[in-house]
Each structure stands twice: as C-alpha cells, then as structure tokens.
Amino acid sequence: MIVTVTKKALAGAISLAERIIPSRSAAPGLTLVRLDVRGDRLTLSGASHDADVETTVTGVEGGGEGSFAMPAHVFAQVVRAAPAQSVELRFGKQLTVHSGSFKTNIQLVDPSQMPQIEFPEEYSTRVDAAAFARAISSVRYAAAMAEFQAIFRGLALEQRNGKARLVATDGFRLAYTDLEADLGLEKPVVVMAKIADELTRFLGGGEVEIAFPQQRRLSVRGESFRMNLSLMEGNFPDYERVIPAQFPLQVKVRAKEFVAAVNRVSLMAEKTANNRVDMLVKGGQVTLTAEGSMGRSQEILDVEQSGPESEMLLAFNARFLTEALGPLEEAEVKFSGSANPAVFTPVGGGDYLAMVVPLRTQ
Amino acid sequence: MIVTVTKKALAGAISLAERIIPSRSAAPGLTLVRLDVRGDRLTLSGASHDADVETTVTGVEGGGEGSFAMPAHVFAQVVRAAPAQSVELRFGKQLTVHSGSFKTNIQLVDPSQMPQIEFPEEYSTRVDAAAFARAISSVRYAAAMAEFQAIFRGLALEQRNGKARLVATDGFRLAYTDLEADLGLEKPVVVMAKIADELTRFLGGGEVEIAFPQQRRLSVRGESFRMNLSLMEGNFPDYERVIPAQFPLQVKVRAKEFVAAVNRVSLMAEKTANNRVDMLVKGGQVTLTAEGSMGRSQEILDVEQSGPESEMLLAFNARFLTEALGPLEEAEVKFSGSANPAVFTPVGGGDYLAMVVPLRTQ
Numbered sequence: 001m002i003v004t005v006t007k008k009a010l011a012g013a014i015s016l017a018e019r020i021i022p023s024r025s026a027a028p029g030l031t032l033v034r035l036d037v038r039g040d041r042l043t044l045s046g047a048s049h050d051a052d053v054e055t056t057v058t059g060v061e062g063g064g065e066g067s068f069a070m071p072a073h074v075f076a077q078v079v080r081a082a083p084a085q086s087v088e089l090r091f092g093k094q095l096t097v098h099s100g101s102f103k104t105n106i107q108l109v110d111p112s113q114m115p116q117i118e119f120p121e122e123y124s125t126r127v128d129a130a131a132f133a134r135a136i137s138s139v140r141y142a143a144a145m146a147e148f149q150a151i152f153r154g155l156a157l158e159q160r161n162g163k164a165r166l167v168a169t170d171g172f173r174l175a176y177t178d179l180e181a182d183l184g185l186e187k188p189v190v191v192m193a194k195i196a197d198e199l200t201r202f203l204g205g206g207e208v209e210i211a212f213p214q215q216r217r218l219s220v221r222g223e224s225f226r227m228n229l230s231l232m233e234g235n236f237p238d239y240e241r242v243i244p245a246q247f248p249l250q251v252k253v254r255a256k257e258f259v260a261a262v263n264r265v266s267l268m269a270e271k272t273a274n275n276r277v278d279m280l281v282k283g284g285q286v287t288l289t290a291e292g293s294m295g296r297s298q299e300i301l302d303v304e305q306s307g308p309e310s311e312m313l314l315a316f317n318a319r320f321l322t323e324a325l326g327p328l329e330e331a332e333v334k335f336s337g338s339a340n341p342a343v344f345t346p347v348g349g350g351d352y353l354a355m356v357v358p359l360r361t362q
Numbered sequence: 363m364i365v366t367v368t369k370k371a372l373a374g375a376i377s378l379a380e381r382i383i384p385s386r387s388a389a390p391g392l393t394l395v396r397l398d399v400r401g402d403r404l405t406l407s408g409a410s411h412d413a414d415v416e417t418t419v420t421g422v423e424g425g426g427e428g429s430f431a432m433p434a435h436v437f438a439q440v441v442r443a444a445p446a447q448s449v450e451l452r453f454g455k456q457l458t459v460h461s462g463s464f465k466t467n468i469q470l471v472d473p474s475q476m477p478q479i480e481f482p483e484e485y486s487t488r489v490d491a492a493a494f495a496r497a498i499s500s501v502r503y504a505a506a507m508a509e510f511q512a513i514f515r516g517l518a519l520e521q522r523n524g525k526a527r528l529v530a531t532d533g534f535r536l537a538y539t540d541l542e543a544d545l546g547l548e549k550p551v552v553v554m555a556k557i558a559d560e561l562t563r564f565l566g567g568g569e570v571e572i573a574f575p576q577q578r579r580l581s582v583r584g585e586s587f588r589m590n591l592s593l594m595e596g597n598f599p600d601y602e603r604v605i606p607a608q609f610p611l612q613v614k615v616r617a618k619e620f621v622a623a624v625n626r627v628s629l630m631a632e633k634t635a636n637n638r639v640d641m642l643v644k645g646g647q648v649t650l651t652a653e654g655s656m657g658r659s660q661e662i663l664d665v666e667q668s669g670p671e672s673e674m675l676l677a678f679n680a681r682f683l684t685e686a687l688g689p690l691e692e693a694e695v696k697f698s699g700s701a702n703p704a705v706f707t708p709v710g711g712g713d714y715l716a717m718v719v720p721l722r723t724q
Binding site: 071074077081104106263265268294298299301 | 436456625658663
C-alpha cells in the first residue's frame with residue numbers, strides 16, 4: 001500500500017504524538033507509534049504510562065486500509081528530515097519513506113506489541129480550547145516537581161460555583177483559575193501537571209470535548225487529536241481552608257514591573273536560602289531587598305497602598321513571587337500578616353487567585 | 363569616586379571579559395575582574411589559566427583614578443540587570459551600582475589578590491580582524507576535544523609560502539586555511555582551539571595587532587580589547603606528510619546540498635559505530651547510504667565526476683564529512699583510494715583544505 005501526504009501535516013502530527021510516546025522504556029511497546037490508514041485519513045497513536053494520544057492527518061492520497069507500527073522517534077526524525085513538500089509512505093515488509101531524492105526503510109513491528117488504546121465515544125461537555133490551555137498554563141507552576149511529592153504534582157479539576165476550576169499547590173503556594181464550563185464532576189479529579197502541559201500543545205483554536213470515562217481518565221477530543229490523561233490517586237488537599245480572608249494591608253502593583261524588580265533584586269539572594277527577598281510595605285512604597293555573600297540589592301517601587309495597617313515586613317522566595325504574578329497585569333497583593341499567606345488577584349476581581357506562604361523574617 | 367557609563371557599553375565589555383574569567387576556580391583570585399578608572403576610560407581585566415583579557419569602555423563620565431576588584435560574574439549579572447540606560451558606579455568600601463530605581467552593593471576585593479596581567483607594548487604585525495575570525499572558525503572543528511588528546515586540542519599558526527596558516531587536526535581529519543599576514547614566526551606555535559573560539563568574539567571590524575612575546579603567548583590588541591592566549595607545549599604533528607597528492611577520482615559538489623543529504627541519510631547511522639555513512643561514487647552520481655538497527659536510508663546525488671578511475675566505495679563518519687564541507691560553497695572532493703584520506707577544497711583552488719580519513723569499508 002502506498003499513500004502520499006504533505007510533509008507539513010505529517011511532521012506536525014508525529015511531532016505532537018512523539019512528545020507523549022517515550023523514546024526509551026522498559027516496556028518496548030510503549031516506544032512505538034501506530035499508523036492506521038483508512039481511506040484519506042492517516043491516524044497516528046501511541047501511549048506512555050500516564051497518557052494515550054492520537055493525531056489525525058486528512059487529505060491523504062492513495063488510500064487503502066491497514067495498520068502498522070514502528071519506533072515513534074525514528075519515524076519522527078525521518079519525516080522531519082524529508083526534503084520535499086510531500087512524503088510517500090510505502091508499506092510492505094518494511095515502511096519505505098520517500099521524499100525527493102531521499103529514501104528510508106524503517107523496520108515495521110506488529111501493532112499488537114503496543115498497548116491497547118481506547119478513547120471514549122461519548123463526551124460530556126465542551127470547552128473553549130484556547131481558554132482551557134490558558135487556564136492550565138496560568139496555574140500549573142504551583143504544582144510540585146519531585147516524585148515523592150505525590151498528589152502535589154497534580155493539577156486538580158473540580159466544579160465550583162457553576163464553573164470549572166483548575167487548582168495546583170505544592171504546599172507552600174497555590175494557584176487556581178476558573179473557566180466557563182460544566183465538567184459534570186461531583187468530586188475533584190487530579191491529572192499530572194506535566195501531562196497537562198503536553199495537553200496544552202494540542203489545544204489550538206475552536207472547542208474541544210471533555211469526558212471522564214469511569215472516573216479513571218480525563219479524555220479530550222479536538223478536531224485532529226484525542227488524548228487520555230490518567231487520573232492520579234489520592235485526595236487533593238482541602239486548599240480553601242488555608243486561604244486567608246482578612247487582609248489588614250493591600251497594595252496594587254503593575255505585575256510586569258514588579259516582577260522585573262524582584263528579578264533584579266533577587267540576583268543577590270542566596271539560592272541555597274530559599275532565594276529570599278525581603279519586602280517592606282510602608283508609606284505607599286514597596287522596598288525589595290536581597291542580601292547574600294556577594295552583596296546587597298535594593299529597589300523601591302511606588303504602589304497604591306490601603307490599610308487598615310500602615311506597614312508590614314515580609315520575606316518571600318523570589319521565584320514564588322514572580323510566578324504568582326506571572327499571569328496578572330494589574331495585580332492586587334493582599335497581606336494577612338508577616339507570617340501568613342499573601343494573596344494575589346487581578347485588580348477588580350477575576351478568575352485567578354494565587355497564594356504564597358512567606359518565609360520567616362527572623 | 364563616582365563614574366557614570368552607558369549600560370550598553372559596560373554590559374558589552376563585562377560580558378566579553380566574563381567569558382574568559384572562570385566563575386569558579388580553586389584559585390579564587392581567578393574569578394575576579396579588575397576595574398581601572400583613568401579619566402574617561404574604564405578598563406576591565408581578568409584571567410583564566412589559559413588566557414588574559416582586557417576590555418575598555420570609553421566616554422566614562424565623572425572620572426578620577428582608582429583600581430578595584432570584585433567577582434566578575436556577580437558584577438556582570440548586576441550590570442545586565444540594570445533597568446536604565448546609564449549605570450552609576452560609586453566606589454567606596456563597597457561598589458554601589460545604581461541604575462534607575464535599582465541599587466546594588468557589591469563587596470570589593472583588593473586587586474592584589476588577582477594574578478598580575480601584562481600585555482606587550484609592541485606588536486609585530488597587523489591582520490584583518492574579520493578575516494582572522496573567519497580563518498579560526500573555518501578550521502577549529504578539526505581539533506580534538508578530550509583533555510588527553512594534548513596538542514591535538516590546539517590550533518597551530520605558522521608562516522608558510524608567505525602567508526599565515528592556521529591548522530587543526532585530531533589525527534582522523536585535518537583542516538587548514540591561509541591568511542594574508544606576516545606572523546614573523548620561524549616555527550609553528552599552538553594555541554588551545556577553545557580559547558581561540560573566545561578570541562573570535564573579540565574580533566569585530568578593522569585590524570588587530572598581533573605579537574608572540576617571548577614565544578610564550580599569542581597577544582592580540584584591538585581598538586577596545588587586549589588578549590593573551592597561552593601557547594601550548596609540544597610539537598604539532600607534521601601534517602603535510604599525510605596529505606595525499608594523487609587523486610584517481612574526483613567529484614565537484616554543491617557543499618550545502620551535499621551536507622543536507624549526508625545529514626538526512628545519517629539519521630539511520632549508528633552513533634556507536636562512528637556514525638558511518640557509505641559513499642559510492644559511480645557514473646556521475648554519489649550514492650549515500652546508512653544502515654542501523656532501525657532501518658536504512660539512501661540518497662543519490664548527481665555530481666560532476668572525473669577520473670581516471672570510474673568508481674570507488676568509501677565510508678565516512680557523517681559528522682567529519684559535513685564539518686569538512688562546512689566552510690565551502692562549490693567543493694572539489696578528491697579521493698586517493700578507499701582506504702586513503704579524501705581531500706576537500708574550493709573549486710578552482712583557494713585558501714582552505716580539509717582532509718578526512720575514511721572508515722574501513724569491510
């Protein structure tokens with residue numbers, strides 16, 4: 001069977017799939033990509049331990065019907081190297097990829113060596129793809145990185161006040177954002193934040209459909225892709241309990257300027273001492289200071305300050321500050337005390353909230 | 363003493379110096395940069411085990427006279443972070459760097475803790491800076507990387523046939539290029555290729571002056587910099603002896619197209635087997651083939667072939683081929699036999715020659 005497809009479409013589809021499919025694995029079947037030809041559609045699919053993925057290329061010429069498998073990263077490299085605008089795939093005992101004067105034979109593998117991948121037929125809800133991607137990107141920084149941090153590495157999805165909420169927390173800080181969608185969830189589900197990062201690459205324009213089959217996966221379907229994300233086991237922490245409600249001191253800041261100043265000042269902060277930046281709020285000014293073995297940096301910013309308290313000295317991990325402010329433009333920073341979490345929201349309210357626990361000032 | 367300087371000039375000067383000065387060293391004095399203020403000139407200097415460097419900023423306002431030292435990488439980071447167009451340097455017990463609303467104190471160190479740096483007053487010759495940089499860049503790839511490879515990590519400079527010649531070889535390949543200059547050298551000198559790389563960053567427009575003080579260093583002086591490169595000890599190999607003179611088969615190729623084809627085909631080559639690509643020259647065509655555990659790639663290129671022999675089968679490390687052809691446009695590839703070195707030169711002659719020893723074909 002011979003099919004012809006544009007290089008651009010095929011390279012785009014395999015490059016997305018390749019991000020999920022591991023290049024090495026103790027289970028060799030996991031490194032494979034499956035190609036299914038059905039008329040003018042070519043479907044690429046594969047899996048990792050935490051996700052399944054399928055991307056589809058349409059407008060395939062030649063056609064026929066067949067299923068094949070091969071190492072995903074080999075196929076991806078060959079397709080990306082193709083020198084001509086179109087790529088011919090000739091399936092026999094081997095796959096011969098032909099483009100311009102370049103010809104490559106790739107060993108085929110029996111597709112039965114791959115894990116069985118199933119995508120749901122029915123989806124329960126729809127959501128704007130770009131808004132979903134933005135929501136994931138705006139909170140995922142607050143998730144933990146290290147393996148031992150278990151559920152803290154997750155991104156929780158829950159239905160709250162009629163909206164879909166995405167929440168991440170590593171125990172020292174938290175971020176959530178709300179999205180116009182009815183997930184139909186009775187209790188929160190949690191996906192791994194790093195797999196959610198991959199999902200955002202698939203989320204282009206238009207809408208995607210969402211389902212939670214057997215409450216074991218998050219399944220997302222777009223025009224040219226389907227993806228299953230495994231749900232994490234364990235209970236996501238009861239985060240609302242720790243968000244303060246009383247703020248005796250508040251400031252309004254332009255987030256970009258504030259972040260730039262924190263970055264400059266934190267040059268002198270000691271990475272080994274939590275990258276600490278001191279923050280004195282007083283008289284309509286925020287004074288940022290960092291001190292380490294190399295010297296001391298300081299920057300003073302004018303802010304719009306409101307009471308009832310007139311001053312407060314706090315200390316923060318500089319990175320936690322800049323990440324909390326990252327998704328914001330005009331930001332309201334609300335202090336509940338020197339030793340209590342600070343809260344970051346858009347001025348005038350909005351669908352984003354970040355919280356950062358300060359460092360001890362003594 | 364207070365001086366003011368534009369951020370752009372200061373950041374440029376410290377960034378160049380910083381590339382030479384190590385960020386960590388068993389000799390802490392080596393991590394320092396020295397600042398000398400003399401009227402409207404600010405000079406930054408520092409050293410590594412293999413090189414000394416000095417960069418100069420002119421148009422400094424304020425002025426005065428003094429010498430100071432501090433960790434180079436700290437100073438560089440602070441200068442780059444400066445938010446305003448100008449930077450004020452206030453020298454006291456500490457250095458206070460002030461730019462816009464940002465202020466940093468950096469601990470100063472006694473400049474006597476730094477190694478003594480001396481640059482020659484007299485230079486023996488002049489060379490076009492851009493041509494010198496191009497010459498270094500076009501041959502340095504052929505130098506060896508690993509520490510144990512001793513003199514093979516070097517770039518040799520010698521005077522030959524009235525020109526300055528730069529040569530690099532790792533024993534498996536070789537490259538040289540000739541430059542219009544009289545180095546006044548009686549025998550070759552060798553500098554470390556990776557330090558020569560750094561020198562190229564200083565080589566902008568105009569001319570630079572060159573000296574070999576006491577045959578112990580290569581010293582280069584430009585309008586706003588001076589640099590000493592230590593000479594390596596040991597004898598550079600007698601490379602001319604191994605360059606073949608008889609070529610029973612030759613082809614002319616467009617280097618860029620040929621390199622692109624080698625890159626595509628070598629996808630299937632085994633990195634652990636010298637990244638081997640087979641090359642069959644026959645009937646006005648070069649057939650490139652690579653085979654590995656994943657499959658087999660092939661590409662056929664039309665070339666201009668000349669005899670007396672009508673065909674030859676060779677094998678090469680793909681990277682050695684692409685690097686040898688890198689500096690060329692229209693290239694002449696001359697074969698002296700399946701087991702003998704191939705030679706790469708510009709069509710119609712020129713100041714560049716590369717040689718690559720083929721892999722065994724059986």
